[in-house]
Amino acid sequence: MQHGAGGLVPGFEDKRTFGNRPNGIYLPRFRNVKDQHPDFLRGYGYQGGGYRSVAGWGRGSTRRGFGADFKHGLRVPEYGSWRMSLGGFGECLPHPDNRVTLDPERVDRWGIPVLHIDMQWRENERAMMADAETAAAEMLEAAGCTDVKTYNNDTPPGLTIHEMGTARMGKSPKDSVLNKWNQVWDAPNVFVTDGASMASSGCQNPSVTYMALTARAVDHAVGALNRKEL
Numbered sequence: 001m002q003h004g005a006g007g008l009v010p011g012f013e014d015k016r017t018f019g020n021r022p023n024g025i026y027l028p029r030f031r032n033v034k035d036q037h038p039d040f041l042r043g044y045g046y047q048g049g050g051y052r053s054v055a056g057w058g059r060g061s062t063r064r065g066f067g068a069d070f071k072h073g074l075r076v077p078e079y080g081s082w083r084m085s086l087g088g089f090g091e092c093l094p095h096p097d098n099r100v101t102l103d104p105e106r107v108d109r110w111g112i113p114v115l116h117i118d119m120q121w122r123e124n125e126r127a128m129m130a131d132a133e134t135a136a137a138e139m140l141e142a143a144g145c146t147d148v149k150t151y152n153n154d155t156p157p158g159l160t161i162h163e164m165g166t167a168r169m170g171k172s173p174k175d176s177v178l179n180k181w182n183q184v185w186d187a188p189n190v191f192v193t194d195g196a197s198m199a200s201s202g203c204q205n206p207s208v209t210y211m212a213l214t215a216r217a218v219d220h221a222v223g224a225l226n227r228k229e230l
């Protein structure tokens with residue numbers, strides 16, 4: 001799901017960036033850090049940034065045309081007003097029936113069972129993202145933005161760029177796929193070091209954690225190999 005808000009930033013119209021675009025902004029989780037929100041558990045962070053309403057940073061990428069006129073058109077300074085947007089990135093609570101299994105019947109063209117994905121957004125995710133819309137609009141208004149509008153792109157699971165889980169890490173093979181070293185309980189020479197090991201998604205960007213888990217798992221695997229345990 002993609003929920004948040006955007007607004008117009010008055011002024012600064014004579015200001016332009018030069019060279020590469022500036023980085024976006026990150027606003028860390030602030031819900032359910034100290035007090036419990038009445039409508040949902042856990043929380044969300046915002047990722048966002050400023051952009052020009054007409055030209056944007058992807059200037060020309062959606063325009064049709066070619067040749068000299070097209071190139072000249074891209075040089076015309078039609079930047080428009082500044083805008084700012086904030087998009088919520090929230091935690092998806094783990095549920096046992098949000099899962100991926102091997103399809104018992106369907107196979108791909110090589111005869112390998114295809115994945116069967118059972119996953120749906122639930123009440124907690126929906127309540128959290130509704131709050132992400134409202135709070136983003138409040139912040140933009142408090143910062144002086146006008147024409148503030150919320151957005152609610154109710155995208156299906158799988159399109160949120162931080163998908164995790166499906167081979168979670170745990171203390172026992174009874175209720176987990178991987179041990180604390182990202183090692184498959186049932187096949188000790190297999191290590192799964194991506195987001196599959198996460199028991200919950202969290203709301204933060206995950207890649208650095210995957211890299212740390214990978215380094216940790218590799219260190220363990222090398223030690224085990226040297227001790228001839230693998």
Ligand SMILES: Cc1cc2nc3c(=O)[nH]c(=O)nc-3n(C[C@H](O)[C@H](O)[C@H](O)COP(=O)(O)OP(=O)(O)OC[C@H]3O[C@@H](n4cnc5c(N)ncnc54)[C@H](O)[C@@H]3O)c2cc1C
Pocket residue numbers: 161162193194195205206207208210
């Ligand atoms: C648009 C977008 C923006 C993102 N932005 C951020 C961000 O700002 N910060 C952040 O922390 N995370 C971000 N993420 C998430 C991050 O990219 C992923 O969490 C991370 O790339 C996962 O790394 P990985 O090595 O586990 O998997 P991947 O990077 O997906 O690598 C898996 C690799 O396995 C290969 N593969 C798949 N199947 C097979 C097969 N059968 N045989 C051989 N190879 C195979 C694939 O081709 C791929 O190269 C973003 C994701 C997207 C889509």
